[in-house]
Amino acid sequence: MSGVVSGLLVVRAGALTTVQDLGRPGYAHLGVPRSGALDVGAHVLANRLLGNPPDAATLETTLDGVGLRASAPVTVVVTGAPCAVRVDGRPVAWGAPVPLRAGAELEVGAAESGLRGYVAVRGGFAVAPVLGSRSTDLLSGLGPPVLSAGALLPVGLPGGDPVPGVDAVGVPGPPAELVLPLGPGPRADWFEPDSVARLLRAPYRVSARSNRIGLRTEGGPALVRRRAGELPSEGMVLGAVQVPPDGLPVVFLADHPVTGGYPVVGVVAPGPALDAAAQARPGVTVRFVRGR
Structure with missing residues (x-):
């Protein structure tokens, strides 16, 4: 990502929301954990639905979602734990690309089943990488801090791949x-x-x-x-x-x-x-x- 085109303001941080990508494998000999998205499949799917590379940074939410406000037009998608998704109070699709105008508020609701949701934005979250990864590591403290209300998350420039032409995606629900x-x-x-x-x-x-x-x-x-x-x-x-x-x-x-x-x-x-x-x-x- 060669630049930043917009940002998403954290309106509601949720119980535990972190920035995650595919982590920092390969540094164990230096005492650095791998970190990264826990539900790798949901993280990769969210990026694929937006034409992002698999390692683009997403947000990992825990149980009660997150609230974000767009500073410029962006496209987002929510995967992982099924939940209600709203833009400015109106229901929108879960598991499908959703455009946000400047000033629009995205509300990712509580998980209806499962535990962790993934919020991706076209271009990826462009927080500063540490050892080649943008993941928050709760054990070592590496990477960006856990999200808090008022934080501004920069969004990177979209890559060359277009947003895939899908209306929604079917994925298996969290197991009983x-x-x-x-x-x-x-x-x-x-x-x-x-x-x-x-x-x-x-x-x-x-x-x-x-x-x-x-x-x-x-x-x-x-x-x-x-x-x-x-x-x-x-x-x-x-x-x-x-x-x-x-x-x-x-x-x-x-x-x-x-x-x-x-x-x-x-x-x-x-x-x-x-x-x-x-x-x-x-x-x-x-x-x-x-x-x-």
């Missing part, structure tokens, strides 16, 4: 049950075999303590160790399923730390399953199944 394919983990041998077998049979629930760092579970059987002691800190990857002393699995998401000392029983590969984890509300059933 979260199914996570669990590939082999480097420390599965730290747990009793029958305990790991129960992990793959018994249901858990999404804990209210979950956040962008990790999806915490509750309500299922605690994993029982067969080895005592603790590991020295070792590298962690996106989707690693770490088991803290309480025995309840934690699935690492985009803002996860780059190292950790609790054993990793398995790994959920990036893709649709982790995207679904980004939309799983507290109380949703979680099942781990055998993956690759």
Whole structure:
């Protein structure tokens, strides 16, 4: 994006709204988390609907949406968690490009299901990049701050691709049950075999303590160790399923730390399953199944 053509003023910031793109992979050796959009599919779809590149920055909202006012004509789209979308109080399409005139107010409502919405603008949000990414990282503090009312978000120049000719897009809704394919983990041998077998049979629930760092579970059987002691800190990857002393699995998401000392029983590969984890509300059933 070679310049800034307009901006969007934050009228209502919502519970937790951050700027996200595809993150900062490749800096773990420097202690920098990857960050980036939790629901990568919804983020990429929002950009595709506007003719943006996949790594253009969007806004990630949490549960109760966001309110924005355009300083100049722009085109926006909302994806992710289904919600009501209004411009100057009038209903407009969710999941489709919506033009805003200068001065128009976009209201992205509360999620009707799921948890996180994505607001894209043609040209992308042109906040200053840090280490090649515009993502807000809640763990390290890198990137732009969490949105607050009164902030002005610059919008970049549109690229060469036109806005695709679509009226709306159909996407699957957030799952009623979260199914996570669990590939082999480097420390599965730290747990009793029958305990790991129960992990793959018994249901858990999404804990209210979950956040962008990790999806915490509750309500299922605690994993029982067969080895005592603790590991020295070792590298962690996106989707690693770490088991803290309480025995309840934690699935690492985009803002996860780059190292950790609790054993990793398995790994959920990036893709649709982790995207679904980004939309799983507290109380949703979680099942781990055998993956690759």
